[in-house]
Every structure is written in C-alpha cells, then in structure tokens.
Amino acid sequence: MNLASRVAASAPDAPLLELKTIAHRFGGFQVLHDVSFAVPAVGITGLMGPNGSGKTTLFNIISGFLMPMSGAVLFDGRNIRAESVRRRSLDGLVRTFQTPKVFERLTVAENVMVGAFKAGRSGFFAGLAGLPAARREMTEMRARAYETAQRFDLGPVFDHPSPLLTAGQRRLLELARAYQGQPRLLMLDEPSSGLTTTEIEVLITKLKLLAEEGIAILLVSHDMELMGVAQAIHVLNFGRIIASGTMAEVQEDAAVREAYLGV
Amino acid sequence: MLFTQALLAGVTNGFVYALVGLGIAVIFKGSHVINAMQGELAVVGAATAVFAAAIWGLPLWLAVVAGALTGMAIAILVELGPIRALFARRAREESFLLLTVGLGFTFSAGVLYLFGREEHLLPPLGDEVYEVFGAIIREHALWVIGISAALILALRLFYRHTHLGLSMMAASIDPDGAATTGINVRAMRTATFALGGLLAALAGLLVAPLIGVGYQMGPLLTLKGFAAAILGGLSNPLGALVGGLVIGILEAMSIVFVSSGMKDAVALTLLIVIMIFVPDGILGRAGRKGG
Amino acid sequence: MLPNKTSLAPPGIAGELSAQRLRTTRPSAAALSVLALAAGVFLILPMVLERHAVDLLVFCGLYAIAGAGVGFLLGQGGIVNLGQAAFYGIGGYASAYCSARLGWPAPAGIAIGIVLSLAIAALIGQPILRLSGYFLALATLALGIICTNIYFEADFITGGTLGVPGVPKLAVGGVIFDTPEKFYYLVWPIAFATILAMHNLMGSRIGLALQAMRDAPDAAMVMAIDNARLKLWIFMLSSGLGALSGSLFAHYVGFVNVDSFGVDKSILFLLVPVIGGASVPAGVIVGALFIGLVPELLSTLGDIHRVLFGLALVASVVFFPDGLWGLGRDLTGLVRRRSGATRGETTP
Numbered sequence: 001m002n003l004a005s006r007v008a009a010s011a012p013d014a015p016l017l018e019l020k021t022i023a024h025r026f027g028g029f030q031v032l033h034d035v036s037f038a039v040p041a042v043g044i045t046g047l048m049g050p051n052g053s054g055k056t057t058l059f060n061i062i063s064g065f066l067m068p069m070s071g072a073v074l075f076d077g078r079n080i081r082a083e084s085v086r087r088r089s090l091d092g093l094v095r096t097f098q099t100p101k102v103f104e105r106l107t108v109a110e111n112v113m114v115g116a117f118k119a120g121r122s123g124f125f126a127g128l129a130g131l132p133a134a135r136r137e138m139t140e141m142r143a144r145a146y147e148t149a150q151r152f153d154l155g156p157v158f159d160h161p162s163p164l165l166t167a168g169q170r171r172l173l174e175l176a177r178a179y180q181g182q183p184r185l186l187m188l189d190e191p192s193s194g195l196t197t198t199e200i201e202v203l204i205t206k207l208k209l210l211a212e213e214g215i216a217i218l219l220v221s222h223d224m225e226l227m228g229v230a231q232a233i234h235v236l237n238f239g240r241i242i243a244s245g246t247m248a249e250v251q252e253d254a255a256v257r258e259a260y261l262g263v
Numbered sequence: 264m265l266f267t268q269a270l271l272a273g274v275t276n277g278f279v280y281a282l283v284g285l286g287i288a289v290i291f292k293g294s295h296v297i298n299a300m301q302g303e304l305a306v307v308g309a310a311t312a313v314f315a316a317a318i319w320g321l322p323l324w325l326a327v328v329a330g331a332l333t334g335m336a337i338a339i340l341v342e343l344g345p346i347r348a349l350f351a352r353r354a355r356e357e358s359f360l361l362l363t364v365g366l367g368f369t370f371s372a373g374v375l376y377l378f379g380r381e382e383h384l385l386p387p388l389g390d391e392v393y394e395v396f397g398a399i400i401r402e403h404a405l406w407v408i409g410i411s412a413a414l415i416l417a418l419r420l421f422y423r424h425t426h427l428g429l430s431m432m433a434a435s436i437d438p439d440g441a442a443t444t445g446i447n448v449r450a451m452r453t454a455t456f457a458l459g460g461l462l463a464a465l466a467g468l469l470v471a472p473l474i475g476v477g478y479q480m481g482p483l484l485t486l487k488g489f490a491a492a493i494l495g496g497l498s499n500p501l502g503a504l505v506g507g508l509v510i511g512i513l514e515a516m517s518i519v520f521v522s523s524g525m526k527d528a529v530a531l532t533l534l535i536v537i538m539i540f541v542p543d544g545i546l547g548r549a550g551r552k553g554g
Numbered sequence: 555m556l557p558n559k560t561s562l563a564p565p566g567i568a569g570e571l572s573a574q575r576l577r578t579t580r581p582s583a584a585a586l587s588v589l590a591l592a593a594g595v596f597l598i599l600p601m602v603l604e605r606h607a608v609d610l611l612v613f614c615g616l617y618a619i620a621g622a623g624v625g626f627l628l629g630q631g632g633i634v635n636l637g638q639a640a641f642y643g644i645g646g647y648a649s650a651y652c653s654a655r656l657g658w659p660a661p662a663g664i665a666i667g668i669v670l671s672l673a674i675a676a677l678i679g680q681p682i683l684r685l686s687g688y689f690l691a692l693a694t695l696a697l698g699i700i701c702t703n704i705y706f707e708a709d710f711i712t713g714g715t716l717g718v719p720g721v722p723k724l725a726v727g728g729v730i731f732d733t734p735e736k737f738y739y740l741v742w743p744i745a746f747a748t749i750l751a752m753h754n755l756m757g758s759r760i761g762l763a764l765q766a767m768r769d770a771p772d773a774a775m776v777m778a779i780d781n782a783r784l785k786l787w788i789f790m791l792s793s794g795l796g797a798l799s800g801s802l803f804a805h806y807v808g809f810v811n812v813d814s815f816g817v818d819k820s821i822l823f824l825l826v827p828v829i830g831g832a833s834v835p836a837g838v839i840v841g842a843l844f845i846g847l848v849p850e851l852l853s854t855l856g857d858i859h860r861v862l863f864g865l866a867l868v869a870s871v872v873f874f875p876d877g878l879w880g881l882g883r884d885l886t887g888l889v890r891r892r893s894g895a896t897r898g899e900t901t902p
Contacts, residue, residue, distance in 0.1 A: 063776075065772070084775075085772075085775040085776060086775050086778050086779070086780055089775070089776055089777065089778040090778050094776055094777075095776055097772070097773065101770040101772060101773035102770070102773075103765060103766050103769040103770055103773070103774075104769050104770075105765055105768070105769055106762070106765055106766070106769065110762060110765075113762060114762055114763065114766045114774070114777050114779075115777055117759065117762070117763055117766075117777050117778060117779055118777065118778035120759045122758060122759050122760075123760065124755070124760050124787050126758070127754060127755040127758030127759065127760040127761060128751040128752070128754055128755050128791075129751065129754065130750075130751075130754035130757075130758075134758050134759065137759060138757070138758065138759060141759070174773075177777070178776075181776075181777055181778070297688045297692075299688075299691075299692070345868060345871070345872045348872050349871075349872065354871075354875075355632070356687040356688060357628070357632055357634055357687060357691075358871050358875065360634055360687065360688055360691050361634060361824075361828060361867065361871045362868060362871045362872065364634075364636065364691075364821070364824075364867075365828075365864055365867030365868040365870075365871060366864070366868055368821050368860075368863070368864040368867065369861055369864025369865055369867075369868060370864075372857070372860035372861040372863070372864050373861055373864075375857055375860065376856065376857050376858055376860070376861055479816075479817075482695060482699065482817050483699060486692060486695060486696050486699070489692060522707065524703065524706055524707045525703055525704075525707060527699060527700075527703050528699075528700040528703035528704065531696035531697075531699055531700050532696075532700060534692070534693075534696050535681075535682065535693050535696055535697070538682075538685055538689045538692070538693060539681050539682070539684070539685065542685075542689065
C-alpha cells in the first residue's frame with residue numbers, strides 16, 4: 001500500500017476526493033492510464049510531474065472541465081465525473097487557474113464579492129426592482145469581502161481596479177475569491193507561476209493558514225519549494241502515478257529521479 | 264414536372280449561394296473576419312453594373328466589369344480603413360461584427376438612395392430556353408452554373424499553384440512565419456478582402472438577370488451564403504459548393520412541399536440548425552484542411 | 555472600518571472602468587442637480603413644443619424601450635441582437651389583434667404580447683445562446699427574417715401585407731391616451747423605469763455575475779454562476795421590452811403591418827445603444843434621441859438618413875465604442891482633470 005493510501009486511511013474521515021482508475025485519451029494518444037489516488041479532507045496534497053505528464057488533463061478532469069473516458073471521480077464518496085463545473089463548485093470544489101482569471105472590469109472588492117455569489121439569494125427580479133433586501137445583501141457581501149481581502153493583504157487596494165494589481169496580488173485575489181466560495185477542496189494550478197520569491201513566500205504562508213482552517217488543498221506545481229508545504233505528494237509521469245509519499249520520500253524515489261533527471 | 268423544375272431552380276440558386284459563401288469563406292480563411300456584408304457587396308456590384316449600363320450607356324461587358332471592380336474596390340477600402348483600425352486596437356469579435364453589419368446597412372442604404380427601391384435586372388447571357396427532363400431552364404441559369412463552377416475550380420488552383428494564393432494562405436495560417444519569408448502579411452489581408460469582394464460582386468452580377476437585385480436583398484443573401492459556407496466547413500472554401508447546393512435544393516423543395524412564402528424561413532431555419540449541430544460543417548475537421 | 559467607496563485609483567484608467575463599476579456610491583450634488591434639471595426639462599417639453607415634435611419624442615421613447623433591451627444584451631452580455639424587431643412585432647400584433655379584432659382591453663393584449671415574447675425567447679434562446687459571438691448574432695438576424703416571413707404568411711392574424719388597421723387608442727383605468735402629449739407622459743416614464751431597473755440590476759448580485767460571466771466565463775462557472783441561465787434571462791428581458799414597445803407602438807399609431815417589423819427596424823434598435831452608448835443604461839436615451847430626431851433634421855435630403863445611420867454605426871464602432879455617452883463622459887473627465895490640475899492637488 002503506498003503512502004497516499006496510508007495517509008488517507010489514517011485520517012479520521014474518509015478521503016474527500018478519490019480518483020479511481022482514471023484514463024483519458026486525446027485522439028489516438030493515451031494521456032492518462034489508470035490513475036488512482038486520494039486526497040484527504042485535511043491538509044495539503046501535492047501533484048507533481050514533468051511537462052507532458054498529464055497533470056493538466058488530470059486537473060481539468062477533477063475540476064470538471066473535462067470528462068474522463070473511464071474511471072471515477074469520487075467527492076465525498078459520490079461519483080462526480082459527469083457533474084458540471086458549477087455543480088462541483090456548489091459541492092465545495094473550487095479551483096484556480098494557471099494564469100489568474102481575474103475579472104478585469106471589476107475592482108478587487110467586486111472580484112472577491114463574486115466569490116460569495118453562491119451564498120447569495122437575491123435573484124433577477126429583486127435585482128431589477130432594486131429591493132432593499134437585495135441592497136442589504138450587497139452591503140453585507142461587501143463587508144465580508146473586505147474581511148477576506150484583509151486576510152490576503154488586499155485591504156489597501158480594496159477598491160482598486162483589478163488590472164492595476166501586481167502578479168502576486170492577482171494570485172492572492174484569485175485565492176481570496178476562491179476562499180469566499182467556501183471551498184472544502186481548493187485546487188490550485190501552478191499558483192506560483194509568474195511570482196517573485198517574496199511573493200511565493202507570502203503565498204506559502206497563506207496556504208498554510210487555509211489548511212489550518214480545515215480546507216483541503218490539492219496543489220499542482222513545478223516549484224519544489226512550494227511543494228514543501230504538502231504532506232503528501234503524488235508524482236505523475238506519462239500518465240501514471242509513479243510515486244507517492246512525503247517530499248523526502250519522493251525526492252529519494254528512483255523512478256522520480258529518472259523522470260526528472262533522466263538518471 | 265414541378266419537382267424537376269424546383270430541382271433545377273434549386274441547383275442554380277445553390278451555385279449562387281455557393282459563390283456568396285465562397286467569398287465569406289475566403290475572407291474568413293484569410294483574416295478570421297466573418298464578413299456580414301457579403302450580400303450587400305453583391306447588391307452593390309449588380310446595381311453598379313445596371314447603373315453603368317443604363318445611365319452611362321456603357322456596353323454590357325464593360326458595365327459588368329465596372330460592377331465587379333466596384334465590389335472589389337469597396338472591399339479593399341473597407342479593409343484598408345475600418346478593418347485595419349479595429350485590428351490595430353485589438354478590438355473584440357463583436358466590434359468586427361457590428362462593423363460589417365453597419366457597413367452592410369450603409370451600402371444597402373446607399374443603393375436605396377442612389378438607385379431607388381426597384382429591383383435591378385441585368386440582361387441575361389443568352390435568351391435560349393432549354394428543356395431538361397420535362398422542366399425548363401433558362402440559358403442564363405446554365406451560364407451561372409458553368410461560370411460558378413469555373414470560378415470555384417479557378418480558386419482552388421489559385422490557392423494551390425499561384426504565388427499570390429500560397430502567400431495568402433501562409434499569411435493567414437502563420438502570420439509571423441510568413442513575415443519572415445518576406446510575405447507582406449497586411450497586404451495579403453487586403454488581397455483576401457479584394458478577392459472576397461470580387462466574388463461577392465460576381466455573385467450579384469450572375470444572379471441579377473435571373474431574379475433582379477433590390478436594396479433589401481443583402482442580409483438574406485449573406486445568411487444563405489453563410490449557411491452554405493458553414494455547411495461546407497468555414498475554413499474550406501470549396502465546401503461552400505456542397506453547402507450551397509444543399510441549401511439551394513432544400514429551399515427549392517420547401518417551395519414545392521411547404522409554401523413559396525416560407526422558403527426563406529426554411530432556409531434560415533436550416534442555417535440555425537446547421538450552426539447548432541454541425542458548426543464544423545459536414546466535411547468535418549478533415550474538410551477544414553482542404554481547399 | 556469599512557472604507558468608503560472613494561476612488562483611490564488614478565483618474566485615467568478608473569475613468570474608463572468606472573462606468574462598469576457597481577453603483578454603490580451616493581450620487582454627488584452636481585449629478586443630482588443635473589438630474590433635477592433634466593427632469594424639469596422632460597416635464598415641460600410637451601407643453602412648449604409643437605405637436606409634431608412631441609410626436610417624434612414619443613417615437614424616441616419607443617426606441618428607448620426596445621433599444622434598452624438590445625443595449626443591455628450588448629453591454630452586459632456582449633451579445634449582438636439583430637432580431638429585436640421580431641419581438642417588437644409580437645407585441646404589436648398581439649395588441650393589434652386583441653384590441654382591434656377581439657375587442658379585448660388594452661392591458662390584455664400587452665400582457666399576451668409580453669408573455670408570448672418571453673416564451674419564444676425562452677424556447678429559441680436555449681439552443682442559440684450556446685452559440686458564440688458571430689454565430690449567435692447571425693442566428694438572431696435569421697430569427698428576425700424568419701419572423702417577418704411568418705408575419706407575411708399568417709395573414710389570418712397579421713393581415714399579411716394589409717396589416718391590422720383600426721387599433722384603438724390605449725385606454726387604461728379610464729384614461730385614454732389619444733394625443734401625442736398624453737402618450738409622451740406614458741412612454742417616457744416607462745422608458746425611465748426600464749433604465750432604472752437595468753441600472754439596479756447592474757449594481758446587484760446578478761449584475762456582478764453578469765460582469766463576471768463576460769470577463770472570464772470559466773472563472774465565473776467556478777464561482778457557481780450559471781452562465782447559460784443568465785444569458786437566457788437577459789435575452790428574455792430584451793424580448794419582453796421589445797414586445798412592450800411594440801404594443802405601445804400599435805396603440806399609438808393605430809395600425810400595424812409587416813413593414814414596421816423588418817431587419818431595418820432591428821438594426822435601428824441596435825443603433826440605439828451602439829450610438830448612444832451600451833456600457834451605461836442611460837446611454838440608450840441619447841441613442842434613442844439620435845435615432846428619432848436625426849431623420850427629421852435631414853428630411854429635406856430624402857432617404858439619406860439611412861446612409862448616415864450606417865456611417866454613424868461604423869464610426870461608433872471604430873472611433874467611440876462607448877457611443878455618444880462615452881464620448882461625453884470622456885470629455886467631461888478631460889475637462890475635470892484639466893481644471894483639477896490648475897487648482898493643484900485636491901487630495902493630501
């Protein structure tokens with residue numbers, strides 16, 4: 001039994017996310033063969049792999065942007081492989097994108113407020129009529145957005161147009177927005193890309209705080225230092241999991257070395 | 264027989280729609296702009312020829328050339344002016360759409376203002392009438408089919424075997440790569456529009472003797488040509504022939520089996536169905552690589 | 555302490571984006587006084603202008619209502635709707651048929667027209683709103699032409715080319731709107747209410763979702779926003795407004811026929827937000843006034859106003875994408891910056 005399963009088994013609850021024999025093909029090319037692993041409901045899990053290993057495909061399958069040809073994606077024990085991205089978000093599965101998809105025409109405040117969309121209740125007609133209940137809900141959303149923005153160091157730029165942010169701030173904004181969506185599993189796709197070393201350090205701090213709050217995190221990254229925050233790491237190569245374990249164990253693994261260094 | 268008659272009419276119209284669709288596909292292939300004023304350019308070409316023959320007294324062949332060149336010239340001006348301006352500021356797709364719709368509206372308004380509300384007829388290429396399987400076909404219709412087919416063939420040869428044609432294709436597939444081989448990418452886009460405008464004008468000139476061309480015909484012709492182009496695969500200009508024939512024949516059949524008043528509604532419903540269910544065309548992805 | 559929503563951003567970029575922002579700020583004293591002035595002007599106009607001018611303004615109001623729907627689709631949904639005249643026709647024919655042929659009270663015809671439009675928009679919208687940009691626009695154009703075909707053919711309701719004459723004046727609650735002045739005081743409050751409603755929507759939770767959907771649809775989905783449902787709703791909103799405008803048109807003019815509901819009309823309705831400005835609902839007012847008044851001003855030159863409209867559309871797209879409203883806003887922003895600079899720094 002590999003380490004990932006051990007970590008999952010030792011956790012008090014069943015794993016939050018479980019992949020069972022996921023396979024996928026693009027045209028004639030088999031991108032993923034028989035991928036299985038589990039993500040516990042607490043802690044940070046990492047997914048690593050060289051370019052072309054199928055990380056992105058796997059990520060898109062888990063987040064709902066792609067439906068796998070075979071295999072199951074279990075979230076909370078339920079197979080969600082055919083569920084829409086939106087449905088998954090309502091279940092608590094929220095992802096970010098390699099280049100942060102910030103809403104450019106909205107301010108920082110408005111971006112974070114969108115994160116809380118799913119929790120809101122005023123609909124189309126209430127919006128058209130400008131009902132007081134709808135206005136109050138917006139004020140509340142804004143207040144809560146401010147609290148979240150402060151936690152991600154975005155308080156000073158709360159009403160700034162988002163195109164004015166630095167790369168690090170954009171990443172934090174995307175994170176803050178995802179956090180507003182009350183995620184149970186937060187999936188991060190190369191969150192450190194485009195960031196300076198300092199910004200990456202800030203990111204690591206924020207991720208640790210999120211994990212401590214009880215949000216499960218699935219992290220896909222090239223960055224070794226960032227991966228250091230993960231309790232369990234799965235390494236993907238040529239569409240298969242070749243190793244699982246802690247950072248130390250994975251770094252020693254022969255298969256992993258061969259994949260990355262050709263040694 | 265009514266059925267054969269409708270079939271012949273459908274095939275003739277089909278070639279006209281194919282020609283319009285061909286122009287749309289050519290412009291899309293060369294610039295990724297969907298030209299929503301293709302039909303209006305056809306109307307302008309025909310109206311100019313009628314005007315040149317009637318008012319300036321030009322001999323028919325010269326008037327026709329004038330019409331074709333006018334269509335081409337307007338398309339070139341459109342590319343050099345507003346299209347380039349939009350590309351320069353990296354405008355969104357909607358802007359290009361609004362632009363070509365606006366230009367189409369302007370052109371049809373111009374035709375209305377300059378030439379009035381009547382339908383303009385050109386003299387046909389021959390007055391004979393032939394009988395085929397119990398149905399009647401005018402000599403001009405045969406000319407339409409023949410000339411359209413020849414144009415389609417010529418286009419295929421142009422894109423595959425002439426320097427200009429190959430350069431135009433290269434410029435649209437890979438602008439940066441083409442630029443490094445000395446191809447003037449911007450000029451190629453202008454050439455694309457010129458070709459598209461020429462095809463539009465020719466379609467208008469060919470169809471004018473059959474049904475008469477009025478200032479309001481533009482949008483309908485554009486949409487049917489568009490249906491032909493998508494059905495054949497938007498990036499495959501030759502597919503427009505297949506698409507045009509399908510649209511033309513189905514439209515003609517609807518006159519026989521449904522009602523003549525609804526023929527446009529049928530053709531346009533077909534367009535919507537095509538866009539939803541076969542947006543890549545019936546030739547599919549493979550069709551995209553052709554042409 | 556929750557920060558007040560004062561602009562902390564540099565004027566240039568904020569100016570461009572401010573129109574898209576939530577309107578959670580309280581309007582300034584200057585804005586309120588301009589609004590009061592405008593309200594005053596609006597109220598007294600019919601009393602000082604001659605009948606013909608008021609008649610034109612009524613049409614401007616009708617354009618504003620139908621154009622508001624198209625404008626909202628364009629500005630908030632990025633959707634180009636070239637088929638609004640079809641819904642204008644549904645409203646027109648519903649009101650004409652119900653009141654002239656069936657003798658029903660006016661509100662019945664209006665309601666039927668709106669409900670019918672909403673139903674058709676819901677039905678057609680589901681498949682075609684999945685199409686992207688160009689395809690969708692051309693589908694709406696096709697829809698418009700299909701409807702004109704149907705209007706021709708279904709002459710048992712529409713009267714074909716002869717149309718439906720004898721539509722009675724609008725009578726609601728004992729008031730008969732039989733003069734342009736009375737109709738003016740009916741149409742424009744409806745137009746203003748429409749614009750206000752859209753303004754409200756833009757500043758609401760749904761408005762936020764619309765902007766998100768427009769900016770980054772994938773990220774919006776991840777935030778549990780139902781992109782397809784939102785698009786359908788605003789499409790239905792647009793169609794309902796088209797029907798409302800069409801019904802009012804039928805009662806005002808007293809006669810409807812196919813010529814009023816063709817592609818030309820659809821393009822006219824599109825011109826309203828494109829020329830007036832689509833990013834802010836109020837831009838529709840400017841556009842409607844332009845579309846309604848310019849042909850009158852140029853009437854001596856014959857049919858040339860159509861060419862001008864086409865050129866205005868092209869010019870708007872190329873030179874001022876935010877229409878005349880955007881132009882006005884940029885100019886006042888320019889003036890404000892200049893005067894601010896000469897007075898020195900206004901903030902510490």
